[in-house]
Amino acid sequence: MEEPGTALLSDLRAALGAEAVLTDPDVTAAYARDEMPLAPSGKPLAVVLPADVAGVRAVVRCCSAAGVPIVPRGAGSGISGGANAIEGCVVLVTTKLDRIVEIDADNRLAVVEPGVVNLKLREAVAEHGLFYAPDPSSFDWCTIGGNLATNAGGLCCVKYGVTADSVLGLDVVLADGSLLTTGRRTVKGVAGYDLTKLFVGSEGTLGVITRATLALRPLPHAPGTLVAAFGSSRDAGAAVSGVVRAGLVPSLMEIMDATTIDAVQRHLNTDLGAGTEGGTLLLCQSDVGGEAATAELAAIAKVCEAAGAELVHATDDFAEGELLMKARRSVHYAISAYGATMTDDVCVPRTRIAELIEGCERISAEAGLKIAVCGHAGDGNMHPTVVYDAAVESEFGRAKRAFDAILELGLSLGGTITGEHGVGKFKQEWLERELGPIGLDVHRRLKKALDPGNLFNPGSMFSLD
């Protein structure tokens, strides 16, 4: 009898050429996981790298006929296991579809293939004085396809929204291999259901995105930066609420708790000037330029002072601002120096940030584990990170319980279990809980309607029964 999948492999090689179909386990292993080490992954039957939409359609048709699931994947920078392989699946990598097809500066839009790296698009449109806003932390290596699949966020969201807010239309290969075009090239349009937004954030469970029309914005000015130090997370939280209440819209507003500050100070061997031990830092930027930026930062400074800031420093010097931003950007590495980490992604109403940080302190004390909290204060999307010793068996369970307690806390504060990282193969039970039985049932009905054979990323996000 033939090995299972032999016929499929031969079909895939015929369609794509042998060099685009990888089966060597040492090679395919590199495509079997994303950046979330805790999510399960299986061994793929093959990894395929089609170079155009015809190739993607051929892969979908072949796998559909063979009843072999497809896991679509970009660069693999995801942190929810959404791109992790399923045992015996075909991993469909979209990185070879990497053309910037068009930049239409006069209509402020770009047409791109999914394999284009976020940074490459940002640089290309900047040459036209334009700005592609979504900026996930992995912007220098993640792909637009992955950004679309996860509806990626970033530091820009407080002012410019998430990936979905910059998408006008998509080409998507459906489970039967047909090519759906959604949306439009115009700024507005209400012809039919909003299929574009249905596919954005569907984490590869409904189809494979092969092209996207993206909305661009005028390139903002180099930002001015403000840092404010508070004696407590409560004061910092009050400042965040105050900024929102005052109608201010900074282009960035990040928060770092005492544990995070301590880690960053050790990592960078510097003093962030956070003042009192147990203090909290708020980092804000304004990109409106010139006097308007100075005025915006001055207004934010005033709010911070009224909320009890111990120190406020604003600068319109871009280089100095970048140094301050370096502290924020190094958080992940600084905390990783302590041990293994589990990074949460709860998003709470902006007024509840202080409660979330205080709750994390309580959970940390109960678990006997370090929890560092930082996040996008401007939109309430917080990333508490639980640190544990992977070599001590009991610590993993304790860390996971702390991680879950943070999600529980986030929901109890009126929040969501994922602000920007997604559900993937890691938070399915939590999604079920957040959606409730009716919401879950609607998800299943939509999935069955568009992917009746459960071809795409089955079991990711939610299961069909």
Added chain:
Amino acid sequence: MEEPGTALLSDLRAALGAEAVLTDPDVTAAYARDEMPLAPSGKPLAVVLPADVAGVRAVVRCCSAAGVPIVPRGAGSGISGGANAIEGCVVLVTTKLDRIVEIDADNRLAVVEPGVVNLKLREAVAEHGLFYAPDPSSFDWCTIGGNLATNAGGLCCVKYGVTADSVLGLDVVLADGSLLTTGRRTVKGVAGYDLTKLFVGSEGTLGVITRATLALRPLPHAPGTLVAAFGSSRDAGAAVSGVVRAGLVPSLMEIMDATTIDAVQRHLNTDLGAGTEGGTLLLCQSDVGGEAATAELAAIAKVCEAAGAELVHATDDFAEGELLMKARRSVHYAISAYGATMTDDVCVPRTRIAELIEGCERISAEAGLKIAVCGHAGDGNMHPTVVYDAAVESEFGRAKRAFDAILELGLSLGGTITGEHGVGKFKQEWLERELGPIGLDVHRRLKKALDPGNLFNPGSMFSLD
């Protein structure tokens, strides 16, 4: 034998109380149509006015059991026939669900029922220094529920987007009477598919929205206004492209062609100062306040002059600006004075506006009918209005052919057949054409997945076969 529907009527009366179930044909006729006179409508079996979500669910359960279709409806300000009754249906009016449930100023959100009038919400949140952006022309009488169902636009869209861009979450009664909650109260969130955006703009074909959580913005400043007169639509179009290319984001940018200007001047008995006959007016506003607004309007003025404007006038006087806006707001009434009208709603890439206006001149000459073009230049959403004499039988056919030729032209310019009015019971064939067979098939599959009995607004937007 019982009259068809007698049992249903008795069930509805038992559920809602007799006074909330209208069957007198003279009364129900008032609920059988929206503001689009050309779309077909039938005679409803009954019009029901539930006062709460329990009432809505009861109506849905009763009608579902009886196999009688439901047409959901707000104030009836729509202009695509989407809320028009189907013969023998139950019209479900949501205007009695009219509570502003909550205004959370610190989190910049409001929770409202669908029957809240747009203006009432705008006024209520303004008291908190906040702004609900979407402003369809009928804002003083249309309801939020209708705005959500049609994904309504307005003059604000160039800067603040459409209704969908201000929605965080919904409660929706599904075809089986269950209550689905979508979205969240947080700014960001990627837990599951974006069901919220799927229901927004679905024109009452997927469920009945009974509650919405809406995102608010800081209240902008009173706008400064600029008017520019051009000798041709081509020059005005070049100015629009120039504004976009310069990275300027006015809070309003409207265009009026020569036929529109002439109609408004007659209607208001005034001179709009459009200069040369055959001229085109551009109207822009900036709501950033103070010197920044003055600077923004000055930059727009510069672009207009470079594009060949014959006259540019800017004012930071709010009252003077309102006078200028009055000309734009009276367009509908001014054109209606000429005769019966068919108003189109094509949206084209912003660089193609001049071609659209010129094309309308050609179509007007060919049809021998007046066509006045005005619209939201800032987002390319144009409203060419075909004028005809309803008393002359042959003119209707000619007008409809001109109307269709404009849609054809819009599509050929890379546009869409509806920028903000919707498809309803008037543009189904055009939707089919814009979507193509694969897009249409996906629409049908989604509709069947969520409304397997075709209970909600059957045949509106598209038919199931």
